[in-house]
Amino acid sequence: MNKLEVKNISKSFDDKLVLKDVSISLRQGELVSLLGVSGGGKSTLFNIISGLLSPDKGEVLLDDKDITNESGHVSYMLQKDLLLPYKTVEDNVAIPLLLKGMKKKEARKKASELFAAFGLNGTQKNYPAELSGGMRQRAALLRTYMFSQDVALLDEPFSALDTLTKNSMHKWYLGVMEKIKLSTLFITHDIDEAILLSDRIYLLSNSPGEIIGEIVIKEKRPRSEEFNFTPEFLSYKREILALLKKAR
Amino acid sequence: MLPSPIAVVEAFVSDFPLLLQNSAITLQEAFIGLVLGVSVGFLIAVIMDAFDTVYKAFYPLLVITQTVPSVAIAPLLVLWFGYEMTPKIVLIVISTFFPVAVGLLDGFKSADKDAIGLLRSMGANRFRIFCHIKFPTALPQLFSGLRIAAAYSVVGAVISEWLGGFAGLGVYMTRVKKAFAFDKMFAVIFLISAISLGLMVLVEFAEKKCMPYRHLNKKNRRKI
Structure with missing residues (x-):
């Protein structure tokens, strides 16, 4: 069954078509990437899915229920961690629970339980400014996870990090994914990242954003970073580059 | 004309009970005025932030209220509200709500859109x-x-006491002025400055308590 389904979404801003008839689906526990150049309407699509923008055409279904134009169902995480500087890490992570009406103490406790699983142990009482970029992204992901245990939208979450930190974040993320089974829609412009992390990849063309191909990555989970250096990996990469080039 | 520092200290000591009594009144006015002024400022900022039309319509008026010198309206307030505490508090509210409202509005508008x-x-x-x-x-x-x-609240209280009142540091000031007691004049001026300073220190203390994240010890700051 499809966890999340986006059907025939179109959206224009000031007569400029940004998204053209985009349809994608996300199954339970799957990680699906949306790969395309920056500024190609990917973030617009995320805003539509999370209910912050309304599409000109099309609908968004979560568990077969129409959630088009409704916020409060699916949350997202951006390249900017958006941790609130005046709250401790623990309180930042607990925000989604507070918004759902949980008491502060209970929310903190519940959030704290997952700190170890996300590799954040010992940072509960710290302020975001005291954390490194990688740790902040972990905290932001945990916050997204606290909001919804089934679907998360990640919009270039690791793209602001340096290569080494990014690599260790990928390793960490692959590990976390095994534990938490989150259905994830992942925006990226990094082809290697998409191949390494995804079950499927949708390729999105630029202006207007249109799906130009879908690639299934058959490599089994759990994956290791070694996958990056295999011939299969390279052939996926070649296929993707060819498709993207053709679309130009 | 210029009293020696020792004379000022002596004046301060000899008039201490009187100064204390008057300070209590002035402080009381300043405090009530400040609390009301801050509340009014807060309310105005929240309403203006929530409704853009209100912001556009009334923000210029708000600025205009600040171009009227408080010394000019204080006598009017005395005529309207009498010699008791009310005109003083009204004047303090008028002069304190503005910095709070403008500061808050700017702050609200600087919130991260993302x-x-x-x-x-x-x-x-x-x-x-x-x-x-x-x-x-x-x-x-x-x-x-x-x-x-x-700072405005103390100054506002003193000014409105000058222009009509029965007690307070402003009233004390007008009395010692009429007696040409320069030493006492200086004593009360220093006292008023000290009170303003004290209030500002209190605000700073509250600031540190409310925003610990802004005062993270840089030396001990470790990146995790």
Whole structure:
């Protein structure tokens, strides 16, 4: 069954078509990437899915229920961690629970339980400014996870990090994914990242954003970073580059 | 004409009970005025932030209220409200609500749009967004405004006491002026400065308590 389904979404801003008839689906526990150049309407699509923008055409279904134009169902995480500087890490992570009406103490406790699983142990009482970029992204992901245990939208979450930190974040993320089974829609412009992390990849063309191909990555989970250096990996990469080039 | 420092200290000591008594009155006015002024400023900022039309319509008027010198309206307030505490408090409210309102408004408007979007995506309503994002973001500006307002409140109280009243440091000042007691004049001037300074220190203390994240010890700051 499809966890999340986006059907025939179109959206224009000031007569400029940004998204053209985009349809994608996300199954339970799957990680699906949306790969395309920056500024190609990917973030617009995320805003539509999370209910912050309304599409000109099309609908968004979560568990077969129409959630088009409704916020409060699916949350997202951006390249900017958006941790609130005046709250401790623990309180930042607990925000989604507070918004759902949980008491502060209970929310903190519940959030704290997952700190170890996300590799954040010992940072509960710290302020975001005291954390490194990688740790902040972990905290932001945990916050997204606290909001919804089934679907998360990640919009270039690791793209602001340096290569080494990014690599260790990928390793960490692959590990976390095994534990938490989150259905994830992942925006990226990094082809290697998409191949390494995804079950499927949708390729999105630029202006207007249109799906130009879908690639299934058959490599089994759990994956290791070694996958990056295999011939299969390279052939996926070649296929993707060819498709993207053709679309130009 | 210029008393020696020793004379000023002596005046301060000899008139200490009287100064204390008058300070209590002035402080009381300043405190009530400040609390009311800050509340009014807060309310105005919240309403103007929530309704853009209100902001556009009334913000210029708000600025105009500040171009009227408080010394000019104080006698009017005395005529309208009498010699008791009311005209003093009204004057303090008029001069303190502005820095608070303007500071808060700026703070509210500087809130991170992406962070607001994120909370909205999580289903937060306007009230929640206010509590979790707008208000905490505006705290530094609120405290800047508060520091100015605290100083204004004491000055406002003294000025309105000059222009009519039965007790307070302003009244004491007019009395010693009429007696040409320069030493006492200086004593009370220093006292008023000290009170203003004390209030500002209090605000600073509250600021540190409310915003520990702004005072993270840089030396001990470790990146985790």
